[in-house]
Amino acid sequence: MTALAEAPLTVVPPQRKRKIPGWALGMIGVAGAIALLSTTSYLTGVPQLTSTGTIQTAVRLALPILLAGLGGLWAERAGVVNIGLEGMMIMGTWGAAWAGYQWGPWAALIAAAVFGALGGLLHAIATVTFGVNHIVSGVAINLLGAGLTKYLSTLLFFPISHNPRESPAVPKFDTYSAGGLSDWLGSLEADQRVGISDVAGILRGLVTGVSPLTMLAVVFVVGSYLVLWRTRFGLRLRSCGENPTAAESLGVNVYLYKYAAVVMSGALAGVGGAALVLNPGNPGYLEGQTNGRGFIGLAAMIFGNWRPGGLLGGAALFGYADGLQLRSGGKTFLALIYGAVLLLAVLVVWQLVRRRWFAAATGIVAAGLLYGVYYSVDEVPSELTAYAPHLVTLVVLAVASQRLRMPAADGVVYRRG
Incomplete structure (x- = not known):
């Protein structure tokens, strides 16, 4: 007992969680945005x-x-x-x-x-x-x-x-345009393949003109x-x-x-x-x-x-x-509203996982209202799209x-x- 009492105590410092670098978060955000737009475009x-x-x-x-x-x-x-x-x-x-x-x-x-x-x-x-x-x-x-x-x-x-x-x-x-690369991306975009054509269209827009x-x-x-x-x-x-x-x-x-x-x-x-x-x-x-x-x-x-x-x-x-x-114009903005509903659905699931019930309920209400707008109109009025x-x-x-x-x-x- 005496030996145990005299033994020095070692303090183990708490392990700090490794933060994701800012550039990595940015890349994840870009990938998520492309996936959301691709899904919305397809649906x-x-x-x-x-x-x-x-x-x-x-x-x-x-x-x-x-x-x-x-x-x-x-x-x-x-x-x-x-x-x-x-x-x-x-x-x-x-x-x-x-x-x-x-x-x-x-x-x-x-x-x-x-x-x-x-x-x-x-x-x-x-x-x-x-x-x-x-x-x-x-x-x-x-x-x-x-x-x-x-x-x-x-x-x-x-x-x-x-x-x-x-x-x-x-x-x-x-x-200036990236000649051969731009043409190849244009052919991929024209094929209208889910995901691939969307990424090709975005990349071609960035390297053309x-x-x-x-x-x-x-x-x-x-x-x-x-x-x-x-x-x-x-x-x-x-x-x-x-x-x-x-x-x-x-x-x-x-x-x-x-x-x-x-x-x-x-x-x-x-x-x-x-x-x-x-x-x-x-x-x-x-x-x-x-x-x-x-x-x-x-x-x-x-x-x-x-x-x-x-x-x-x-x-x-x-x-x-x-x-x-x-x-x-208006029809494309209506599709973007549908994309906002999908994004809110993902955020609601995330808030439910974190047990933030009020935030999840707010997201559900907002998604419901946006989907109501999407379902009830054929296109967003030009008076609103001008101030998008x-x-x-x-x-x-x-x-x-x-x-x-x-x-x-x-x-x-x-x-x-």
């Missing part, structure tokens, strides 16, 4: 859900949302809320049309970034230097962007296009992740959004990093505006063509939990909803709001010392 007989044309349109429409969301990511990681993304996009559209008409698409991108960066600089001066409320400053930037571009369009575009709300036609980028701007957007996403999470500069910038006082005590120039982040935010939003002007479906600058995409980009950033990978998924979702209503991206934004934010964690000092007015 409803609507191949447009995964067709090449729908995916191509979705990619083009997701680009401005993605770039605007990246702009919001840079600003908010430094602690500055950028509600002014919409205004900076509007300024980017005008700058892209003005330079692109004269010198081509690459000049359009540069001018759009400069005009957007000027909007970001103005937002930084107001919020960082003078301590103006971030929301108030952002709303002012939105109003300024709309008013300034309207004045400049009347002054410079009207003598050429004879329309103060439209620019002359702007040259577009050439597009690719613009240099699409490639540049992918570089921006990867580059933003590497800079913000894998460099000393990024660590210091993110510290300004988490605890600027502690960052200052360690020698970080908080004002400088906030300025750099907000100016970069405006430049990315401006390039997002250029993506609208350089879209093959648009002749050039059109008044009101952003149509709230700056706010949708902000929603995509929030959905992505202030990280580039999640933002990419959110932009793809909103771009797909927008592209679907442009390409296919905005409706999807509201639903996604409502669902994702429970797992979000914004930077701790996001939106807090900082004063040195």
